[in-house]
Amino acid sequence: MAVRVQEQDFDLAAEITGFGAGAGAVVTFTGIVRNNASGNLCEMVIEHYPAMTKTALEGIEAEARTRWALSDCLIVHRYGRLKPDQQIMMVATASAHRRDAFEAAEFLMDYLKSRAPFWKKEITAQGDSWVDSKTADEDALKRWQ
């Protein structure tokens, strides 16, 4: 079980080597910087609230562990300046059963999207803009309530 917030990149393969030993099912999710609709994204800047971030992620992870039988769980989230196609974050879940591993990973992602103190800003040659939160992301949380 681990939560990490870091500026540097991560290696999915290294992260899940030995992950969830003895589990039958391992699910991973990797979030990657996509270009914007105009295709002119130079950078994505991710700001966070250092004093709160790790605690918030640990709280989300702890909640997932009370809901599903997980033999392992990992959240890694980056901050700082990222280019298109670079990795932003990952979660991994391990369980005896595939449904638990899938649901827990989706739960973690849904909460990370709108309950962990990160903010994304898109930098383009035409200017900067903060990424708006999506109604769909807020709606996604209702599934777990």
Add this chain to the structure above:
Amino acid sequence: MAVRVQEQDFDLAAEITGFGAGAGAVVTFTGIVRNNASGNLCEMVIEHYPAMTKTALEGIEAEARTRWALSDCLIVHRYGRLKPDQQIMMVATASAHRRDAFEAAEFLMDYLKSRAPFWKKEITAQGDSWVDSKTADEDALKRWQ
């Protein structure tokens, strides 16, 4: 897009290097041989129907691609003799949106479990037994119908 059926092991990291370039969301599922309830599993033998397997997997993958907007999709399934903690199979999905990637991966797994021609046999010092299909696995398909 690819489907592979093979006896040798696979390397998740290598499989998803460059996978779904340009996508925002990548989900992977890895199935691993678990020990049985008695803890005496020596080997898991996976039999398959070579003339049908690849076609069946390609059909399941094609169906997933009609239902979700996937920029990439991969299924790797092993056959032969496996030890506890060895990898059995994996799927990976890439999409612009996390929900599509998650749902498609769950769909692939649900269909692989009971519509792809693989059969598992547990070998123990006390004897061999074919793994029974689970009602829960058949029920899981109803979600997609």
Add this chain to the structure above:
Amino acid sequence: MIDVLYFAWVRERIGLPREQIETKAATVADLISELSGREDRYALAFSDLKAICVAVDQTLVSLDAPIGNAREVAFFPPMTGG
């Protein structure tokens, strides 16, 4: 002549992985009846039809499916992949 294939415990009960059969069976169910009438090992393998799946020319079908000009019929228990 069609190829008839058996997998997993169906193969073990019948005692062979495949055989060529000369049959006039119109449907899969007819073919099962014909095989079951041959020898006990077939009757045993097909004793619980709820536990039998079938593919005609590598496509899953129901037990009442026609065989037509199929070249290959395969019998096996419910699949347990993944």
Add this chain to the structure above:
Amino acid sequence: MIDVLYFAWVRERIGLPREQIETKAATVADLISELSGREDRYALAFSDLKAICVAVDQTLVSLDAPIGNAREVAFFPPMTGG
């Protein structure tokens, strides 16, 4: 004295990431009113309260939450992690 922190466009509109404030505000909403009365940049940052989230001592709370003996109040737009 409490530390007041601002993030993302709230930080940009107010023009600083954090400051120390002497306040008698009982609730977060009181603190927002007090800040908004100071200068236009605060009033602008807090002009749409539906777009403002708040954490008191690193815990998300609603705008009517009491401040009590909190040491840190943070204002920011809806989060966009993941």
